[in-house]
Amino acid sequence: MVIVVMLGVHGIQRADARIEEFVDTNNxxxxxxxxxxxSWNSGMxxxxxxxxxxxxxxxxxxxxxxxxxxxxxxxxxxxxSVVPLGVISGTTTTFLSKYVxxxxxxxxxxxxxxxxxxxSISITPEQLSKLQLLLPSINNPLDAVLIITQHQGGTYxxxxxxxxxxxxxxxxxxQNILNSVKFGSAxxxxxx
Numbered sequence: 001m002v003i004v005v006m007l008g009v010h011g012i013q014r015a016d017a018r019i020e021e022f023v024d025t026n027n028x029x030x031x032x033x034x035x036x037x038x039s040w041n042s043g044m045x046x047x048x049x050x051x052x053x054x055x056x057x058x059x060x061x062x063x064x065x066x067x068x069x070x071x072x073x074x075x076x077x078x079x080x081s082v083v084p085l086g087v088i089s090g091t092t093t094t095f096l097s098k099y100v101x102x103x104x105x106x107x108x109x110x111x112x113x114x115x116x117x118x119x120s121i122s123i124t125p126e127q128l129s130k131l132q133l134l135l136p137s138i139n140n141p142l143d144a145v146l147i148i149t150q151h152q153g154g155t156y157x158x159x160x161x162x163x164x165x166x167x168x169x170x171x172x173x174x175q176n177i178l179n180s181v182k183f184g185s186a187x188x189x190x191x192x
Contacts, residue, residue, distance in 0.1 A: 020044055022057040024074050027154030032072060035180035036061040037173055052076045061177065068162040068170045070177045079155040083148055087117045092148070096121065099131045108147060112186035116149030122164060143167040145174075151183035 020042045021033035036042035042061035049056065058073040075083065086092035096102055096119060104120040123131055125141050132138060144161035158181060160174045167174075181188045 018042070020059045020061065022046065022059060024057055024154055025055055026074060026077065027152050030152050030154060030184050031182070032057070032059065032074070032151075032156065033180075033182045034059055034061065034070070034072065034177055037177065039063070040173075049076070052078070063170075067166065068160075068173070070158075070160040070174060072156060072158050072181065075155040075157065080150070080153060083155050084150060087148055092117075093119070096146075099123075099134065100127060103143075106191050108149070108191055109189045110149070110151070110183065110186040111189050112151075112184075114149065114151055114183075114186060116147045116158075118145055118147045118191075120145050124164070140164075149183075151186060156183070 018036055018038075019033050020036050021031055022044050024030045024032060034042075040061045040063050042059070045058045045060070047056045048054070054076040056074060056076070058071060060069065060071045062069045083092070086095070093102060093105065100121040100123050102119055102121055106118050108116045108118050110116070121144050123138065123142050123144070128138070128141065141164035142161045143164055143166070144159060147158040149156050149158065158178070160170075160177070162170050178188050
């Protein structure tokens with residue numbers, strides 16, 4: 001069963017370049033932030049799932065015609081041990097490959113010495129029907145990068161995506177946003 005919850009939207013803003021952030025109350029009040037491009041919409045959302053004893057947070061920024069997205073979300077505490085084990089064992093790769101095409105995988109690092117694992121993926125029109133069972137909001141083929149990382153014990157996913165075949169049009173913008181990501185004082189430092 002898949003539950004998608006989007007509650008407590010704290011507004012979409014359009015202004016000069018600005019910082020969007022949330023304080024992860026599940027993870028020692030770690031502040032997570034990005035700098036959104038001045039010409040993109042951005043905002044923060046949160047939801048509480050009492051059954052998991054978890055408050056979910058997310059940051060997002062997207063262009064006006066909604067063809068390019070950048071998102072950071074925190075995962076429930078159960079993910080803190082399950083997700084890293086899945087990355088190390090290859091289970092995450094196996095799971096993802098059932099729904100998407102994995103074009104590349106690589107490790108990334110942050111300025112505090114923490115790391116993450118990135119998946120460059122494509123979702124073709126043929127793969128959409130299987131993926132929509134898990135994520136019904138994805139209704140167009142796309143290219144994306146998913147980065148799984150842990151900071152101060154919490155697990156986060158950073159994702160950026162655009163229409164299939166258009167990643168080159170947005171890679172500079174995505175790289176600028178990725179370079180602005182902060183987990184507390186830790187910043188993205190690039191591939192390992």
